[in-house]
Amino acid sequence: MREVSIIGIGITKFGELWDKSLRQLGLETGLAAISDAGITSKDIDALYIGNMAAGSTLQQEHVSALMADYCGLASQNVPATRVEAASASGGLAIRQAYMAIAGGFIDIAVVGGAEKMTDVSDSESSYTVSMGSDEQWESKAGATFASLHAMMTQSHMQQYGTTREEMSAVSAKNHYHASMNPMAQFPFTISSEAVSNSGLVSSPLRMLDCAPNSDGAAAVVLCATEKAKKYGKKSIRIIGSGQASDTLSLHHRKHLNQMPAIRVAAKRAFKSCGKKANDIDLIEVHDNFTISEIIALEEIGIFRRGKAAAKILEGETKLGGKIPTNTSGGLKARGHAPGATGIAQVVEVVQQLRGEAGDRQVKDAKIGMVENHGGTAATAVIHILEGE
Amino acid sequence: MSVPRFWRELDTRYNLIGSYCKITKTYHYPRRSFNPEAGRESIGGMEDYQFKGTGEIVTSTVVYQAQTGYEMFGPYCMAIVKLDEGPMMTTQIVDCDPNTVKPGMKVKSVFRKLGEDSESGILHYGTKFILSEEIEIEEDNENLPDIEV
DSSP states (O other): OOOEEEEEEEEOOOBOOTTOOHHHHHHHHHHHHHHHHTOOGGGOOEEEEEOSOHHHHHSOOOHHHHHHHHTTOTTTTOOEEEEOBTBTHHHHHHHHHHHHHHTTSOSEEEEEEEEOOSSSOHHHHHHHHHTTSOTTTTGGGTOOHHHHHHHHHHHHHHHHOOOHHHHHHHHHHHHHHHTTOTTOSSOSOOOHHHHHHSOEEETTEEGGGBOOOOBEEEEEEEEEHHHHTTSSSOOEEEEEEEEEEOOSSGGGSSOTTOOHHHHHHHHHHHHHHTOOGGGOSEEEOOOSBHHHHHHHHHHHTSSOTTTHHHHHHHTTTSTTSSSOBOTTOHHHHTOOOHHHHHHHHHHHHHHHHHTOOGGGOOTTOOEEEEEEEETTTTEEEEEEEEOO | OOHHHHHTTHHHHHHOEEEEETTTTEEESSOOSSOTTTGGGGTTOEEEEEOOOEEEEEEEEEESSOOTTOGGGOSEEEEEEEETTSOEEEEEEOSSOGGGOOTTOEEEEEEEEEEESSTTSOEEEEEEEEESSOOOOOOOGGGSOOOOO
16 A cells, blocks of 8 residues: 655635635635645546535536536546545545555545535525435434434433533634634634523524534645655645444434444544554544534544543643644634535645644644544544644 | 335334344334344345334434424424334424423324425325323413404
């Protein structure tokens, strides 16, 4: 197996980008990534696209060919593949490219994620997000995506005594980080009290516990490490990669307050590089709801089960703390554009490991982790990155 | 939901028909022709089973931002119910103050309308749950409007 490096990154601002189409977002971010890598379109062996919902939100499938075409790669007949695993589409697209390069099939791949969630009404975009759970036996029975996470929260609170104050600390911390990220959808701070007093969405989850449904795009250029030296930028190695799946429905799991797919994907990623949880300097986790960040940190082993929420409240996951978490602002405050999210998370960690994260720079960051999941974690993808 | 897609599951949805695996002696809902725990040996060995329709609340939430098609119910209670035979399912708890639903409460199934395709589309029916034990609701009879029958 060959080593794989990330040699270029690109990202758009996340938010309500009404003046931009899916293809525009894809082109913008793809061009940014290949310019950053110092490659030309002739160097690209393959294109991987993370996209969850273009079929339901834009009545457009075949997004892989669309992106290849509008990025100017159709005349070269570059192989283009769309990867879909709900909100894990982006992370999974990176893993497909990683495996193709590690396996020796190709040398350079561009991985792009793009999503348009605001071309449809709020209720339509919310229903689209809930398609990541079981449409027949969850959504159609009346369960919103938020309500499934609300039940996980109830279960977590009941078993571990997780409090409202601890949940609010997750969201307030992520907004604080986003206030230093110019690409964030909500680049401003909010108080913990504001989270606790925001309107109920599905008890006990409140509006400011929930990530938005955003438009946005992000891209990375992956290259076989042995060939990466040819290109200008500081390259960041992908030293570990892991993926796992679980039952699609939450109600088919043994524990409603756990996400075993994350645990297994993390174990596989750690095993692939011989690292442990305490080797990680910073981490981006999939905080589609505040509870998800708490459970993810427990599953990965950053904190013991039932202890993460208290550690977050103590400030251990804040910039300057023991393990800065979601320095981008996370899904909550950077924004959540499902197919792009997993790639945006990797872009953040690459910026941190390059030392280019500006005001939100984590000091002496050497090793970073990215956790991206789909549905109620029926798919989880983990990558571990190391700087030079 | 398309008519054939719903029609295929009528007995599962209307009558809580699931499956019993003769190999592991376990119950499954919704119906499966294959038990993931028993593997391919279970194929052909899954029997239809009608659940008693009784169980208890494992966890629940009050939904304020309703699911599409459920707007008229809001706020409503969604719960994960563990059926007495073992399997769990996600369902709406109806005919009660949604805030009174707590883990451990006994529930039983009722036949209800789930939704409709459009104003003139087909109606979808299925199973929801009610609390088994009556919870006293204080009625203020004096303020009820007089209705002439």
